[in-house]
Amino acid sequence: xxxxxxxxxxxxxxxxxxxxxxxxxxxxxxxxxxxxxxxxxxxxxxxxxxxxxxxxxxxxxxxxxxxxxxxxxxxxxxxxxxxxxxxxxxxxxxxxxxxxxxxxxxxxxxxxxxxxxxxxxxxxxxxxxxxxxxxxxxxxxxxxxxxxxxxxxxxxxxxxxxxxxxxxxxxxxxxxxxxxxxxxxxxxxxxxxxxxxxxxxxxxxxxxxxxxxxxxxxxxxxxxxxxxxxxxxxxxxxxxxxxxxxxxxxxxxxxxxxxxxxxxxxxxxxxxxxxxxxxxxxxxxxxxxxxxxxxxxxxxxxxxxxxxxxxxxxxxxxxxxxxxxxxxxxxxxxxxxxxxxxxxxxxxxxxxxxxxxxxxxxxxxxxxxxxxxxxxxxxxxxxxxxxxxxxxxxxxxxxxxxxxxxxxxxxxxxxxxxxxxxxxxxxxxxxxxxxxxxxxxxxxxxxxxxxxxxxxxxxxxxxxxxxxxxxxxxxxxxxxxxxxxxxxxxxxxxxxxxxxxxxxxxxxxxxxxxxxxxxxxxxxxxxxxxxxxxxxxxxxxxxxxxxxxxxxxxxxxxxxxxxxxxxxxx
Amino acid sequence: xxxxxxxxxxxxxxxxxxxxxxxxxxxxxxxxxxxxxxxxxxxxxxxxxxxxxxxxxxxxxxxxxxxxxxxxxxxxxxxxxxxxxxxxxxx
Numbered sequence: 001x002x003x004x005x006x007x008x009x010x011x012x013x014x015x016x017x018x019x020x021x022x023x024x025x026x027x028x029x030x031x032x033x034x035x036x037x038x039x040x041x042x043x044x045x046x047x048x049x050x051x052x053x054x055x056x057x058x059x060x061x062x063x064x065x066x067x068x069x070x071x072x073x074x075x076x077x078x079x080x081x082x083x084x085x086x087x088x089x090x091x092x093x094x095x096x097x098x099x100x101x102x103x104x105x106x107x108x109x110x111x112x113x114x115x116x117x118x119x120x121x122x123x124x125x126x127x128x129x130x131x132x133x134x135x136x137x138x139x140x141x142x143x144x145x146x147x148x149x150x151x152x153x154x155x156x157x158x159x160x161x162x163x164x165x166x167x168x169x170x171x172x173x174x175x176x177x178x179x180x181x182x183x184x185x186x187x188x189x190x191x192x193x194x195x196x197x198x199x200x201x202x203x204x205x206x207x208x209x210x211x212x213x214x215x216x217x218x219x220x221x222x223x224x225x226x227x228x229x230x231x232x233x234x235x236x237x238x239x240x241x242x243x244x245x246x247x248x249x250x251x252x253x254x255x256x257x258x259x260x261x262x263x264x265x266x267x268x269x270x271x272x273x274x275x276x277x278x279x280x281x282x283x284x285x286x287x288x289x290x291x292x293x294x295x296x297x298x299x300x301x302x303x304x305x306x307x308x309x310x311x312x313x314x315x316x317x318x319x320x321x322x323x324x325x326x327x328x329x330x331x332x333x334x335x336x337x338x339x340x341x342x343x344x345x346x347x348x349x350x351x352x353x354x355x356x357x358x359x360x361x362x363x364x365x366x367x368x369x370x371x372x373x374x375x376x377x378x379x380x381x382x383x384x385x386x387x388x389x390x391x392x393x394x395x396x397x398x399x400x401x402x403x404x405x406x407x408x409x410x411x412x413x414x415x416x417x418x419x420x421x422x423x424x425x426x427x428x429x430x431x432x433x434x435x436x437x438x439x440x441x442x443x444x445x446x447x448x449x450x451x452x453x454x455x456x457x458x459x460x461x462x463x464x465x466x467x468x469x470x471x472x473x474x475x476x477x478x479x480x481x482x483x484x485x486x487x488x489x490x491x492x493x494x495x496x497x498x499x500x501x502x503x504x505x506x507x508x509x510x511x512x513x514x515x516x517x518x519x520x521x522x523x524x525x526x527x528x529x530x531x532x533x534x535x536x537x538x539x540x541x542x543x544x545x546x547x548x549x550x551x552x553x554x555x556x557x558x559x560x561x562x563x564x565x566x567x568x569x570x
Numbered sequence: 571x572x573x574x575x576x577x578x579x580x581x582x583x584x585x586x587x588x589x590x591x592x593x594x595x596x597x598x599x600x601x602x603x604x605x606x607x608x609x610x611x612x613x614x615x616x617x618x619x620x621x622x623x624x625x626x627x628x629x630x631x632x633x634x635x636x637x638x639x640x641x642x643x644x645x646x647x648x649x650x651x652x653x654x655x656x657x658x659x660x661x
Contacts, residue, residue: 075585075617078592084616111618118624120582126621129585 001230006180006205008225009191011528013243014178014200015236018216019156020209021167024144026135030102039093043100046140051080053136057151072129079133085111101141108134121344125305152176157218161209163190173197178220180208180227185471186504194222195526196280202227204468253531257288261534263516267542271533272328272524274502278319283527288534291328291385293450293524294502295320297373298340306344307369313376321384328385330450330500330524332429333373333402335359335391354455354464359392364401374409381421389427389450394434396441403445429502431455436484439491449492450524453503457481476505477561482514482553489519500524507533510565516542517549540569571644572634575657582626585617587654592617594646601637603647614647630660 033039058073079085085107092103108130115127139146149158150170158171158179168190171179176199184190184203194201200222212218212229219228219239223246228235261271272293273284277300284292300308300316321329336342337358345366350356363370377388390402403426413420430436431452439449453476458465460481463473475481485501492499500522505511507525512533515523523533548568552561577583583591595603595614603614607629612619614633625631633651635643651657 071586071589075589078589078617082616082618083613084618084622111622114622120624120626122582122584123621123624126585130618 001228001232001235002211003226003228004205004208004211005225006202006208006227007184007186007191008222009184009186009188009203010194010199010201010222011246012178012198012200012222013239013246014157014220014222015239015243016155016157016177016218018159018212018214018218019147019152019176020212020214021149021158021160021163022209024139024146026138026142026144028101028105028138028142031099033093033097033099036094036097039098039100040090042141043089043093043104046100046137047080047086049140050133050136051077053151054080060153061150076129076133076136079130080137101138104134104137104141122305149176157220159208159212159218162188163193168193168197171197171199173199178202178222180205180218180220182206182209183468185465185468185474188466192526195528196274196276196283198283198528250531253535254288256531256534256538257286259288259534261290261537263537263540263542263545265541265543267516269516269520269537270500270522271530271537272330272500272522273527273530274524275320275527278316278323280527281320281323284324287527287530289327289527289530291330291522291524292320292324293330293500293506293522295329295331297331297334298336301334301336301342302340304344307372310372310376310379313373314379317377317380317386318383321380321386324384326385328387330387330389330427330502331377332389332391332450333360333377334363334369337362354458360390360398360402361392363390364398364405367405370402370405371409374406375413378406378410378413378420378424379418381424382419385423386421387425387427387448389429389448391429391452392431392455393428393442394432396438396445399428399442399445429455430488431459431503433460433484436488439488440494443491443495443497446497448497449488449499450522451485451488451499451501451503453481453501453505456484456503457505460484475558476508476511477514477552477558477565479553479555479557479561482518482549482561485515485520486518486549486553489521492521493519498522509533509536510562512536513540513545513565513569514549514552514561516540517545517547517552519546544568571636571640572632573644573648574630574632574660575648575651576660577625577627577629577631577657579654579656580627582629583620583623583631583656585621587650587656588617588620590650590654591620591647594650595643597646598635598637598639598643601635601639601643603643604634604636606632606634631657 054073054077058070062070088107089103093100112127112130116124118124149167152175155175155177158176160181162181162183178200180202191203200220202220202225208227216230219231262268270290272291273289274294275292276296393399410420425447427446427448429452430449457474461473463470465474489499498521501520502524506523507529552564555561604611605614605620607623607625633647
């Protein structure tokens with residue numbers, strides 16, 4: 001057995017067999033075959049097996065995700081039965097006496113190229129389907145054992161270098177019990193997804209991929225950040241006990257589900273959840289969220305080949321509002337760019353994407369995209385308590401420009417006879433230091449602030465949060481950050497407005513006492529952090545925390561602040 | 571028999587309706603079915619063939635059937651074109 005450690009990215013413990021998620025090597029060499037009939041039989045066999053797999057995936061997708069998601073596999077099946085593909089491959093094997101994988105690859109490549117050269121962007125992307133189908137058959141011809149994450153159908157722990165957004169989107173939480181990766185940190189995409197899916201995860205282990213083989217028994221401890229490879233029976237028993245204790249703790253927390261969030265001395269704050277899709281609302285309700293503090297709309301734009309229409313967006317926003325049943329829902333308008341790319345927008349590569357053309361900067365330029373989203377949001381506002389916020393606001397001018405577009409679309413919709421709510425709160429994300437410093441001026445014009453700590457810390461400390469070598473500069477407790485947070489909260493309160501926080505910091509047990517003391521009104525976090533936070537706040541005195549926060553602002557380092565919190569909260 | 575349509579779907583003929591067309595054409599075993607557009611004629615029993623036409627909104631497409639059930643096949647294909655919102659009859 002061996003034990004390594006990484007960053008505890010998502011709480012919980014999982015014990016299961018390892019599933020290695022790696023993209024295999026498809027190097028193909030041409031070779032002469034003496035027995036053409038055997039080669040043709042090999043091709044037939046590979047085709048049949050591939051069709052069997054696709055049929056099974058199609059049925060499972062149909063049952064679990066619905067007809068829309070299953071359609072793509074129906075097209076893949078048709079491609080495998082397509083005489084225009086299969087006949088030329090068979091002819092090639094017969095006439096040139098070559099290996100089946102080579103013949104298939106040659107013919108398939110012609111189709112890939114045909115699609116890539118088409119005028120329509122939609123048809124160009126069908127090249128990816130062609131490649132996907134070809135790889136499936138090649139797996140059988142080349143003896144490659146590759147299962148895509150969508151096809152996992154037994155309980156596993158996924159082991160990978162890193163998980164891309166498209167990998168995580170395909171993970172089925174019924175079978176994927178946990179995952180661990182070589183790279184990444186607490187705020188990397190894969191970690192955030194793990195918390196949202198409520199799957200235990202340890203990221204940034206540096207070498208788990210080289211230490212684990214497929215089928216090894218693995219324990220992922222998302223509480224401590226430990227990963228055990230081929231543990232002894234005693235260790236498995238120990239961790240199963242730990243898992244049970246954790247489950248008990250969770251059950252204890254669940255009792256607080258329908259309670260308000262009130263400190264020991266009676267101060268009420270609001271605990272909301274961060275979500276990415278309408279499906280996440282179930283988790284918000286299950287975990288007693290008092291609202292949605294951040295609905296990241298980017299996912300509506302990702303994993304597709306063109307912009308989502310007004311109708312598609314309206315349906316998603318409306319579903320969230322209706323399912324939240326009158327509780328507030330803060331929707332962040334499109335925050336694309338930086339580490340989140342949309343291939344179909346064909347934006348130029350930038351040297352410094354985090355400081356570049358992203359979020360509101362892009363939306364104010366590409367008004368066609370922005371107006372569609374605003375219209376969908378305004379129409380959905382009739383179905384609940386909608387609040388809208390703009391991301392990456394650096395100047396008051398940007399806020400005003402975005403607000404004016406919103407008002408224009410509101411007037412347009414009204415003229416079209418569409419229903420729009422009159423009570424939509426309009427706010428901004430505070431994640432750029434210039435905006436935090438000038439919060440008093442913003443507070444006169446916005447209805448609320450939501451502090452995005454991941455970016456605020458990255459921009460204040462000038463440290464890329466994806467770069468492990470400077471990750472020590474990601475310091476939520478640094479007094480410089482706390483002072484900025486205080487400026488924002490005080491500025492809002494002076495104008496009778498409220499301040500929320502939707503970064504990872506809002507759910508952090510060391511930060512919570514400080515934020516309560518600084519007067520934060522709304523804490524928005526991963527749904528699974530809500531009940532522990534409610535339990536923690538119920539034991540804290542807001543008055544004491546206010547005193548402590550005042551002291552923290554006068555300290556010099558993050559370490560001193562953390563030590564102060566530790567000693568005050570005990 | 572043949573019938574001509576004008577493509578109205580903003581995506582042109584994409585994978586889902588192409589799948590429906592091919593599935594429908596394949597049901598009529600004794601009948602040949604073709605799609606002809608932009609001077610190119612392909613069998614309707616091949617999804618790659620149909621997609622290779624690269625049809626976009628505004629293009630015209632002729633569906634051709636030949637064989638024992640040509641009338642039934644053409645009518646079924648026309649239903650798919652209309653039901654999927656792919657095209658309208660162009661005369």
